[in-house]
Amino acid sequence: MTDANPYQTPQSNLQEPQAVQYNVNPNWDIGDVFREAWQLTSGYKATIWGALLIYIGISIAVSLPFEFIGKDSLIMILISQIVIGLVTYPLYAGITLLGIKRSVGAATNAFMVFDYYAKIIPIFLLYVSMVVLMLIGFVLLIIPGIYLAVAYSMAIPLLVEKNMGIWEALETSRKTIHKCWFRMFGLYVVIMVLIILALLPLGIGLIWAVPLVNVVMGVVYRNLFSVGQNV
Secondary structure: OOOOOOOOOOOOOOOOOHHHOOOOOOOOOHHHHHHHHHHHOOOOHHHHHHHHHHHHHHHHHHHHHHHHHOOOOHHHHHHHHHHHHHHHHHHHHHHHHHHHHHHOOOOOOHHHHHOOHHHHHHHHHHHHHHHHHHHHHHHOOOHHHHHHHHHOOOHHHHHHHOOOOHHHHHHHHHHHHHOOHHHHHHHHHHHHHHHHHHHOOOOOOHHHHHHHHHHHHHHHHHHHHOOOOOO
């Protein structure tokens, strides 16, 4: 075995490791996305369902005390929604990021849903901003609200994965999705139909449909925005 050449040019460490190499495709096709995502769900179902059970369990635990306290006043309703949102929105971001991680072959486990509590305030404020803007859009003849609901759908992962500010994440999502808005809308229609069909046989189909949808959104995000090495 020969010694390494001390005068050899240092090798760059900027390339992505083999496990997270992927192709970015801004002109993605709905069928291709579903086919790729379906392959990626193999071996992933336990992870995403474990994450969802954590989310559901914590959501119930946080919501339950307010059922006993009562929500007779507007102030109590507001407080309950703020507390529930602060606790659960970072978990939702974690579930979304699991699908993105899976789309690039990065390691995943159910407990990664807890990884984003460091951004609890930005995530909460982003979600509130989205809801307010969409409600304004729905008041304005409904169509603007539908447009914004689709256009802002990647804002939360952008804030978390790209470390963007609130308005930057909203506008980056909107401007990027605007270029493929009808395709994105079609994707959500397909997802809605898939979930309805999965519910028909006593909900058994959800075992496969939920992980598939989670990874589909991860693949679409990756195709539109790419994914950093440290996802």
